[in-house]
Amino acid sequence: MSTSIQEDRPYHRGDLRASLLAAALDQLEEGGAADLSLRAVARACGVSAMAPYRHFKDKDALLDAVAGHGFAELARVLEQADASAEAAEALAAQGAAYVAFACRHPALFRLMFTAPCRPKDTGREGSPAYAILQRRAASLASEAMPAEDLTLAAWSLVHGLAALILDRRIPLAPAESDALARRITLGFARLTRP
């Protein structure tokens, strides 16, 4: 009884780092990145405001870790979508999956591409997701659009579409976004082969 710690809460918990990440993801899903406070995350884990600092240098470091998790998930989703043997079809499926991921995890998606510091493996170089896209896009290259430009264009296309839908610049019912993403990506892929 010498301290104010409640009895039912052990001083050391099993894996606070993982709990913090999970809690941060939760808070992100409901409320957006702006409303995510480090203290609230700590509270959700039943832990003091300073505890997270043992596992993350910063609030930004936590967010970075969350973003990293998001990128891994995105790569997984894209890989899974890249199933068809036909290149245009596969590219369309990837595009739809990209947008669907953004729509399912809007705050996470925004955080990923806005994270204060950027891990090395989330951009053009060294990103698994980019490699998956590149593989498909390269096979559709032509004189008008060399392989590298085509990959960038495809990425920009789906990324922009996702961003515009999330920010409600293209107002859609949730169900519509999938169809739109698929249609536009497929249309784009078809344009590359006359």
Added chain:
Amino acid sequence: MSTSIQEDRPYHRGDLRASLLAAALDQLEEGGAADLSLRAVARACGVSAMAPYRHFKDKDALLDAVAGHGFAELARVLEQADASAEAAEALAAQGAAYVAFACRHPALFRLMFTAPCRPKDTGREGSPAYAILQRRAASLASEAMPAEDLTLAAWSLVHGLAALILDRRIPLAPAESDALARRITLGFARLTRP
């Protein structure tokens, strides 16, 4: 000497609302939207922390107004770029201008598409910028890409490209981004006509 107001500062200034907007834009240019504090804006105008509330309901309302200014500017820039008689060329010029605008005002651009509440005239419906783009894109429509999809695709393309460049997912020297944007938009426009 009954108050603590300095003598050289009048109680009522001319147009505080405009000053606040300008100061907010300034703070945005250097430091990003996350570091923009209402109090700092007020300080920059030589005014108390509560003064802005006479002119804007909220911090968000101020940011919205700044974003609105950005959209007007963007529309102006696009209109100006839409000069060439040739449709593909004009579309490429618009795309390059869009990306250039984003690169010149990164924080403003991010704010515009992330603003907490969205004014009516910044999306697909009723936006002057969208209308300008639409006019050009429609003339490039084909069977594979009907006019509406094509406009959306073109917008997504340049928007995504801008976002990826800003967030340094496509690492570029500042000078390169212009050329890349032009090349990719032009390539896209050319794809639409075999």
Added chain:
DNA sequence: GCGGTGTGCGTACAGTGTCAACATCGATCC
């Protein structure tokens, strides 16, 4: 038993957005 080391806690501080009450101005009516 014993010190060391990794974890979590309490306190404290500066900074934020915003509410409520008050002060000051310029225009307007007597």
Added chain:
DNA sequence: GGATCGATGTTGACACTGTACGCACACCGC
């Protein structure tokens, strides 16, 4: 002229945030 009134700014306070510092606890090999 002077009183009045609405618009505009001010001060003070509150709850909240991120984070620096130093202490408390719990487990490790010895």
